[in-house]
Amino acid sequence: MTGGPGLVAYLIVGAIMFAIGIFAVLSQRGAVMVLMGIEILLNAAILNLVAFWRFVNPNDYGGQVFVIVAMTIGAVEMAIGLAIMLMVYRARGTQNIDKFSEMKE
Amino acid sequence: MNWNDLLQWIVFIVCAALVLGGALGMTLTMSMYRAGLSLMLCLVAMAGLFVLLEADMLAVIQVMMNVGGMLVMTLFMVMLMQDPGGEMMWDMKRKMQMPGFAALSMFMPPKPKEVASKNSSPDSLNQMVAQNGAKMKMTQTNKSEEMKMAAQNQDGMIKPSSSDPHRRLREIQQAMAVMQQQLVALEEELDQPPTATGSGNMDGMHHSNQPNMSSQGQSGSSAQTQPTFYTCPMHPEVRSDKPGRCPKCGMDLVPVEGSDSSSGSGSDEHSGHQTMSGMRQASSSDGSGSMAGMPGMISGAGGDGSMNMDMTVASMQKRDPKGYYKMMEGMAMSTGQLKLAGIFSVITGLVLVFLIARVAWLPKSPALDLDGPTRVGDLLLSDYMMAFEGAALLILAGIVGAVVLARRERNRPQKKKQSRIASTNLVAPKHTQDNTPALSKPYLQNFRVVQKAVASYKAASPSGTTTQEVG
Numbered sequence: 001m002t003g004g005p006g007l008v009a010y011l012i013v014g015a016i017m018f019a020i021g022i023f024a025v026l027s028q029r030g031a032v033m034v035l036m037g038i039e040i041l042l043n044a045a046i047l048n049l050v051a052f053w054r055f056v057n058p059n060d061y062g063g064q065v066f067v068i069v070a071m072t073i074g075a076v077e078m079a080i081g082l083a084i085m086l087m088v089y090r091a092r093g094t095q096n097i098d099k100f101s102e103m104k105e
Numbered sequence: 106m107n108w109n110d111l112l113q114w115i116v117f118i119v120c121a122a123l124v125l126g127g128a129l130g131m132t133l134t135m136s137m138y139r140a141g142l143s144l145m146l147c148l149v150a151m152a153g154l155f156v157l158l159e160a161d162m163l164a165v166i167q168v169m170m171n172v173g174g175m176l177v178m179t180l181f182m183v184m185l186m187q188d189p190g191g192e193m194m195w196d197m198k199r200k201m202q203m204p205g206f207a208a209l210s211m212f213m214p215p216k217p218k219e220v221a222s223k224n225s226s227p228d229s230l231n232q233m234v235a236q237n238g239a240k241m242k243m244t245q246t247n248k249s250e251e252m253k254m255a256a257q258n259q260d261g262m263i264k265p266s267s268s269d270p271h272r273r274l275r276e277i278q279q280a281m282a283v284m285q286q287q288l289v290a291l292e293e294e295l296d297q298p299p300t301a302t303g304s305g306n307m308d309g310m311h312h313s314n315q316p317n318m319s320s321q322g323q324s325g326s327s328a329q330t331q332p333t334f335y336t337c338p339m340h341p342e343v344r345s346d347k348p349g350r351c352p353k354c355g356m357d358l359v360p361v362e363g364s365d366s367s368s369g370s371g372s373d374e375h376s377g378h379q380t381m382s383g384m385r386q387a388s389s390s391d392g393s394g395s396m397a398g399m400p401g402m403i404s405g406a407g408g409d410g411s412m413n414m415d416m417t418v419a420s421m422q423k424r425d426p427k428g429y430y431k432m433m434e435g436m437a438m439s440t441g442q443l444k445l446a447g448i449f450s451v452i453t454g455l456v457l458v459f460l461i462a463r464v465a466w467l468p469k470s471p472a473l474d475l476d477g478p479t480r481v482g483d484l485l486l487s488d489y490m491m492a493f494e495g496a497a498l499l500i501l502a503g504i505v506g507a508v509v510l511a512r513r514e515r516n517r518p519q520k521k522k523q524s525r526i527a528s529t530n531l532v533a534p535k536h537t538q539d540n541t542p543a544l545s546k547p548y549l550q551n552f553r554v555v556q557k558a559v560a561s562y563k564a565a566s567p568s569g570t571t572t573q574e575v576g
Binding site (some may be wrong): 035078080 | 109110113114117121124125128129131132137140141144147148151154155157158159160162163166167170171174175177178181182442443445446447449450451453454457458461462464465477480481484485488489492493495496497499500502503504506507508510511
């Protein structure tokens with residue numbers, strides 16, 4: 001265990017973060033909160049990517065490029081998600097995802 | 106292990122703790138605003154981890170992209186979503202600090218009991234209190250009915266001006282504060298000691314199933330002899346002997362009887378709980394039960410919900426994990442599947458950690474090209490050109506999509522409004538049938554009156570005669 005925190009330390013942080021993100025997505029009622037949970041999930045995955053890049057093959061910067069693309073997708077998802085949320089909120093007057101259950105009936 | 110490694114470990118532990126703490130805080134807090142700020146903390150700490158992994162450019166991108174996005178998101182939530190938890194949290198704190206709310210809970214017990222305990226002497230007061238407590242549990246349904254009546258009375262006094270339940274709740278609270286002031290003033294006029302009845306009664310309500318009830322009752326009755334002091338409803342720390350104005354906010358000071366000693370503060374807090382739970386119940390039973398953000402709260406406040414609320418609030422103060430879970434369950438922002446979600450996420454985490462434990466503990470390779478951003482730029486413009494362009498296109502499409510979605514929905518209500526106006530002008534009777542039946546008839550009449558008036562005016566104006574003659 002020499003040389004600072006190793007790969008496993010980062011992976012464990014990412015795993016716990018992923019679990020918290022899943023909890024947030026499943027337990028929250030507000031749609032914005034669910035979006036925030038998705039953001040946590042995405043960041044856990046990104047942390048794993050960076051850690052693997054650093055420890056497995058640090059001289060190939062393709063790993064960082066991958067992370068940049070993933071972040072971009074995350075930002076786009078957030079923008080679209082917020083726009084849809086805004087639309088739904090204007091149409092329904094609520095952002096409670098329990099109320100959006102027309103497909104069920 | 107040299108100093109460099111130790112420092113790395115320290116930074117790693119701090120950043121990891123902030124990341125996990127921020128994520129947990131985002132999940133567990135009751136306020137959306139705080140959730141947004143916690144998520145921001147989590148992502149900033151994540152940038153710290155990136156720096157530790159020697160991915161500096163990614164750290165910068167993380168801060169610029171995600172944290173900026175989080176700011177926007179937090180603003181969105183605060184402006185648009187009428188933050189369901191924040192107001193509630195703020196309310197709780199305020200009520201627990203306010204000594205003036207001790208007297209307010211006198212509205213909550215049913216009136217006959219209040220009168221009875223008012224007439225009784227201090228000696229028999231404790232007995233009355235005990236009986237009240239016993240009755241309270243027996244006649245839970247009765248009480249809720251009386252609550253409903255009380256709430257209706259309040260509704261009569263307060264104009265139900267807005268359909269927004271939060272605003273209505275605030276209105277009711279304000280009106281109750283005003284009523285409390287009036288009541289205290291009235292009781293001063295009548296030269297009656299209000300605290301003995303008030304706090305005794307409410308102590309009985311709260312401690313109906315607790316052993317130290319009698320001592321609390323005595324403290325309430327002994328408060329009779331203590332002098333009155335005045336305090337500001339908004340700033341409980343402001344106290345004076347004479348009535349006047351608050352130096353901080355300029356509001357009129359409210360008289361409070363005798364609870365400035367240490368014995369009074371505890372009962373004040375309890376009465377705060379009692380008051381709040383009663384208020385929730387009252388506001389849930391007066392027809393505005395579908396409060397937008399907090400259905401869980403309200404469903405918990407039906408029936409014997411007042412006791413439940415008391416328990417959760419009291420236990421939250423003590424940082425009791427079980428009570429905290431209860432609060433989460435009834436909290437505005439979590440679903441009913443809270444337990445399942447928790448179990449599932451814990452299982453996921455354990456499985457992931459188990460899988461990770463089998464990975465080799467790779468040390469960092471010392472040789473790392475320090476000119477990372479240049480290399481990344483080269484790669485982006487050579488090998489990963491398509492991915493880069495694709496990402497750029499995605500961002501463009503995302504922004505355009507977001508703008509289009511927002512624009513289209515902004516236009517739709519206007520169209521609806523226009524069509525509604527058109528239909529009222531042309532086929533008004535048909536349209537009013539779609540509306541609520543209670544509104545349709547007077548509306549129709551109004552419409553016909555206006556139509557007649559317009560017709561008469563039109564008939565009158567070309568001939569030059571006045572409208573009265575034609576009518």
